[in-house]
Amino acid sequence: EVQLVETGGGLMQPGGSLRLSCAASGFNVSSNYMSWVRQAPGKGLEWVSVIYSGGTTNYADSVKGRFTISRDISKNTLYLQMNSLRVEDTAVYYCARDSDTPYYGMDVWGQGTTVTVSS
Amino acid sequence: SYVLTQPPSVSVAPGKTARITCGGNNIESKSVHWYQQRPGQAPVLVIYYDSDRPSGIPERFSGSNSGNTATLTISRVEAGDEADYYCQVWDSTSDHWVFGGGTKLTVL
Numbered sequence: 001e002v003q004l005v006e007t008g009g010g011l012m013q014p015g016g017s018l019r020l021s022c023a024a025s026g027f028n029v030s031s032n033y034m035s036w037v038r039q040a041p042g043k044g045l046e047w048v049s050v051i052y053s054g055g056t057t058n059y060a061d062s063v064k065g066r067f068t069i070s071r072d073i074s075k076n077t078l079y080l081q082m083n084s085l086r087v088e089d090t091a092v093y094y095c096a097r098d099s100d101t102p103y104y105g106m107d108v109w110g111q112g113t114t115v116t117v118s119s
Numbered sequence: 120s121y122v123l124t125q126p127p128s129v130s131v132a133p134g135k136t137a138r139i140t141c142g143g144n145n146i147e148s149k150s151v152h153w154y155q156q157r158p159g160q161a162p163v164l165v166i167y168y169d170s171d172r173p174s175g176i177p178e179r180f181s182g183s184n185s186g187n188t189a190t191l192t193i194s195r196v197e198a199g200d201e202a203d204y205y206c207q208v209w210d211s212t213s214d215h216w217v218f219g220g221g222t223k224l225t226v227l
Contacts, residue, residue, distance in 0.1 A: 035216065037162075045154070045205050046160065047216035058214050094161055102209035103168045105152030109161040 002026035002108050004095050009113035016085050016117070022078040022095030022110055030073045033098035035106060036080050038091035038115075046091075049080065050098055063089075085117045121210040123219035124190045130225045131196050139222045141189040147200030151189040153182060157219075165204075166191060168211040193224070200227045 008020040020036075036048040049059045049069040057069050068081040078095050092114050096106035124142040131137040141151060146217055150170050154162035164173050166182040169189065179194045206219040 037216075037218075044203075044221040045156075045207075045218040047218060050216070060215060096162075099167075102211070103150045105154075105164050105167040105207060107164050107167075107173060109163070112160055116121075 002097075004097065004108055006093065006095055006110040006113040008092065009115045011116045011118065012085050012087060013119055014087055014117055016101035017081070017083045018085065018115060020080040020082065020093055020113055020115070022080075022092070024076050024078065024097075024101075027097065027108075028073075028099075029071050029076050029078050033100050034069075034071065034078045034094075035096050036069060037094045037096055037106070037109075039087075039094070039112075040088070040091045043091075047094070053100060077109040082097050082115070085115075089115060090117045091115060120215070121208065121217050123206055123208065123217055123221045125204075125206060125219040127220070128223045128225065130227055131193075131212075132227045133196055135196055137193040137196050137200070137224055139191045139204050139224065141191070141219050142187055143189070143208065144187060146186050146189050146208065147186055149165060149184075151182065152185050152207045153191045154181075154205045154207065155200075155202045156205065162205065192200055195225075196226055198226050200224060 003025045038104045050070045066084045068095045070079045092112040094112045097108040153166040155165045156162045169184040170182040181192045
């Protein structure tokens with residue numbers, strides 16, 4: 001079964017760091033484009049970051065320089081390292097299997113993990 | 120950056136047709152995807168490449184894209200269709216995905 005399971009969310013203070021994990025099953029993370037998408041409480045979806053199959057990465061302006069997307073091929077797991085956390089980073093974070101072209105969208109999503117940034 | 124505009128809410132009676140729009144500059148030149156998100160759940164892709172349906176998505180869901188507006192159409196609406204719906208495109212200028220603000224579909 002194709003599945004994504006996120007872990008690592010929690011309550012953090014502003015300025016802190018957190019690493020989210022997204023374990024994949026049924027397909028290879030390394031062979032696919034993979035994205036992180038977040039949703040602040042009561043708000044819409046916001047794309048955060050993508051890692052291409054070749055390893056190139058890209059980030060939303062709101063997290064560039066603070067967040068780092070990566071993957072571990074041996075563990076078939078996607079990560080999001082979040083540094084210098086801000087209150088506005090509070091959200092449910094979803095990982096998703098992305099498309100390697102603009103034509104197919106994100107067809108597999110995890111259940112999400114909640115990050116709360118508060119003093 | 121590219122902006123997608125959706126109406127905040129759409130209401131429809133059961134059995135009728137719901138149409139949810141997604142506006143963007145020359146959006147017809149882009150491939151539009153649609154997601155359904157029920158309360159407390161992760162998004163689900165319901166339409167990709169403007170009008171294609173992933174396996175398992177009912178034929179009641181369809182999409183179109185012309186000019187500056189893409190439209191998600193849900194025929195014979197059921198109570199279970201009540202959810203938030205988001206459109207999405209790839210902005211090749213910034214190499215970023217862009218989501219619309221979302222539309223809450225209420226089944227009366």
